[in-house]
Structures are given as C-alpha cells and as structure tokens.
Amino acid sequence: MIDLNLKKSCEYISLKPFSYITPSISSKSAAMISLLCLQALMLIITKSYNSLAILLASTVASTASESVYYFVGKKNGTVIHTWRISIIQGLILGLFIPSGYPIPAVFCISFFTLLAGKYFFGEFSDSWTNMVAFAVVVMYMVNNACFSDYSVTVSQLQSRNPSLQLIKNGSIPILSQDAAITEFLNTRFFKILGVSIPEGYVSFFWDNGSAIPAFRFNLLTLFSSLVLLSLNMVDYIIPAVFLFFYAVFIRFIIPLTINGTPMQGDILLAFLTSGTLFATLYLLQWYGTTPVTFTGKISYGFIASVLALYVVGGGTSAIGFAFLTLLMNMISPLIQVAEDQIMYKRTAKHFFAKLREIKEVQ
Numbered sequence: 001m002i003d004l005n006l007k008k009s010c011e012y013i014s015l016k017p018f019s020y021i022t023p024s025i026s027s028k029s030a031a032m033i034s035l036l037c038l039q040a041l042m043l044i045i046t047k048s049y050n051s052l053a054i055l056l057a058s059t060v061a062s063t064a065s066e067s068v069y070y071f072v073g074k075k076n077g078t079v080i081h082t083w084r085i086s087i088i089q090g091l092i093l094g095l096f097i098p099s100g101y102p103i104p105a106v107f108c109i110s111f112f113t114l115l116a117g118k119y120f121f122g123e124f125s126d127s128w129t130n131m132v133a134f135a136v137v138v139m140y141m142v143n144n145a146c147f148s149d150y151s152v153t154v155s156q157l158q159s160r161n162p163s164l165q166l167i168k169n170g171s172i173p174i175l176s177q178d179a180a181i182t183e184f185l186n187t188r189f190f191k192i193l194g195v196s197i198p199e200g201y202v203s204f205f206w207d208n209g210s211a212i213p214a215f216r217f218n219l220l221t222l223f224s225s226l227v228l229l230s231l232n233m234v235d236y237i238i239p240a241v242f243l244f245f246y247a248v249f250i251r252f253i254i255p256l257t258i259n260g261t262p263m264q265g266d267i268l269l270a271f272l273t274s275g276t277l278f279a280t281l282y283l284l285q286w287y288g289t290t291p292v293t294f295t296g297k298i299s300y301g302f303i304a305s306v307l308a309l310y311v312v313g314g315g316t317s318a319i320g321f322a323f324l325t326l327l328m329n330m331i332s333p334l335i336q337v338a339e340d341q342i343m344y345k346r347t348a349k350h351f352f353a354k355l356r357e358i359k360e361v362q
Contacts, residue, residue, distance in 0.1 A: 204272055
C-alpha cells in the first residue's frame with residue numbers, strides 16, 4: 001500500500017531557490033524612514049525644536065494629503081495608497097524648510113501642494129515631477145526671506161579655502177571635542193599621507209549649523225548613503241556621476257568665473273553646504289523621474305552636474321537644489337524618449353534578424 005503521508009522534510013515550502021534583483025518598495029521605504037528619523041533625532045539632540053516642529057507639520061500634512069486623496073479617490077475607483085511614501089516625502093520636505101518658516105504656513109502649503117500634485121501629476125512613481133522639490137520652491141516663492149543661509153563674499157570665494165573662512169568667522173558652530181578629534185585624526189591617519197586638517201572641519205561635517213536641517217548633518221547623511229547603497233536600495237550611478245563631475249567643475253571652473261586661484265575651487269564648501277549630499281541622495285533621483293538605462297543615468301547625472309554649476313554654484317545656496325531637481329524633471333523625459341527609441345531600434349534589429357532566420361529554416 002502506498003504511503004501518501006508527507007515526510008517531515010516536505011512539510012514546509014521553502015523559497016530559497018528564488019531570489020530578487022532589488023529590495024522591495026516596502027523594505028526601501030522602511031529603511032529610508034528609519035534613516036530620516038535619525039535626522040530628526042539629531043534635531044532633538046541639538047535642541048532644534050523649531051525645525052522639529054516644522055518636520056512634524058510637513059509629515060502630518062503629507063500623510064493627511066494622502067488620506068484625502070485615498071478616501072476621496074476610492075469612491076471613484078481603486079486607488080493604490082502609499083502611506084510610507086507619504087511619510088518619506090513629508091520628512092524630506094520638512095528637512096528642506098528653514099527653521100524660521102511659520103509652522104501654519106508649512107502645514108497649509110505642504111498639504112495643498114502635495115494633494116494638488118497627486119491629482120495633476122499622478123501618484124508616487126506615476127509623477128514625472130518631484131513633488132517635494134516643487135513644494136520647497138512654492139514655499140520659497142511665498143516667503144523667500146526665510147531662505148537665507150551662509151553669506152560668503154566674492155573675496156572669500158576667491159581664496160583657496162572659503163570653507164575655512166566660514167569656520168574662522170564663527171559661521172560654523174565648533175564642537176567642544178573638535179580639537180581633540182582633529183588632533184587624533186591628524187596623528188593617526190592624515191600624518192601617513194603627509195597632510196593635516198585644520199580645526200573646525202570635524203564640526204563642519206558633524207553639524208554646520210545651517211537654518212535648513214537637510215544641510216546640517218553631513219556625516220549622518222554620508223552614513224545613510226553607505227547604508228542605502230550597500231543594501232542596493234538606491235542606485236549609485238546618478239549620485240556617483242553627478243558628484244564626480246560637480247566636484248571637477250567646482251575645482252577647475254568656479255575659480256575661472258570669479259577670478260579666483262586657478263584649480264583651487266573649494267569642493268568641501270560645495271559638498272557640505274547647499275544640502276548637496278542630502279539632495280543627491282533623497283531629492284535628485286526619485287521614483288519615476290529618472291532614466292532607466294545605464295547610458296541614460298550617466299547622461300542624467302552629467303547634465304545635472306553642469307546645471308548645478310549655474311543653479312547651485314560653488315555652495316551656500318539655500319534653494320538651488322530644489323530648482324535643479326525641477327529642471328532635471330523636465331529634461332529627464334527627453335532622455336527617456338531617447339532611451340525608448342534606442343531600445344526600440346535594438347529590439348527591432350534583433351527581432352527581425354531572428355524572424356529572417358526562422359523564415360529561412362522554413
């Protein structure tokens with residue numbers, strides 16, 4: 001008689017033979033929320049309560065706009081609600097708003113801008129416009145007086161180290177442990193390379209004291225980048241291409257435009273102000289707004305670096321990256337059209353070749 005009972009080794013079904021190309025949207029969004037909450041934690045540690053209140057207001061407004069869109073849209077048909085994405089958008093938006101911006105205005109502008117964006121541009125990856133950048137630009141147009149950051153004179157930019165000038169004139173808050181950490185780094189690491197860093201740069205990386213939270217904690221942003229890149233949760237091509245060419249342009253071209261020291265543009269000033277690192281990670285590439293092919297992504301990153309030279313400049317811009325993102329949102333569809341045409345030609349070429357082979361066999 002045949003035994004039809006399953007053996008113990010067959011009682012469980014395993015998914016081990018299967019794999020995935022990239023983490024799910026659920027995993028990516030959970031990781032991003034966790035890392036963005038670390039930025040909020042830094043605001044608590046540094047007692048930046050105004051920025052924390054703004055962050056809360058923008059996040060509540062973003063989730064509220066998602067709620068209205070979902071429940072109203074559900075009456076007319078099926079709507080895919082993306083609650084985690086709305087939280088991410090609210091957190092990113094709040095981090096790009098200056099601490100002096102009125103909180104009621106933050107909530108109202110965030111709510112109506114994000115809600116209107118869902119109806120006019122589409123939801124989540126359907127939208128070709130980064131609605132966070134759009135909302136930041138709207139806030140700037142409503143009250144641009146709040147969007148003021150470090151003031152760097154032309155004479156300072158013409159010097160070899162404008163960032164060091166910011167440190168010396170007191171624009172950067174200095175950590176009490178800065179001197180000890182700098183001495184340790186110079187003794188243990190930089191001495192091997194035959195160089196040393198002046199005091200103040202550790203504080204510049206840790207918290208540059210900007211009124212805009214997204215610009216402040218660059219060391220934490222670098223840590224977030226390493227986490228997301230190592231887990232394959234964000235694409236590395238666009239950030240790598242953009243930062244490389246932007247650094248080259250800052251180093252060699254910016255000095256020529258301001259009659260500065262040749263080939264001595266301050267890359268640190270460009271990277272550690274204007275929210276360059278944060279915007280490159282969270283704003284410049286968003287779902288549905290970037291090309292998909294390798295060549296398209298390289299083109300996107302390179303064009304963005306060229307435009308950043310004119311829109312963001314050499315650093316200390318409070319709103320440049322929001323405008324840069326919107327400009328790239330308008331250029332990206334052109335790159336994607338070129339991608340489609342190239343892919344169509346390649347596919348048609350191989351398809352017709354295979355079709356001719358089949359006909360010849362027949």
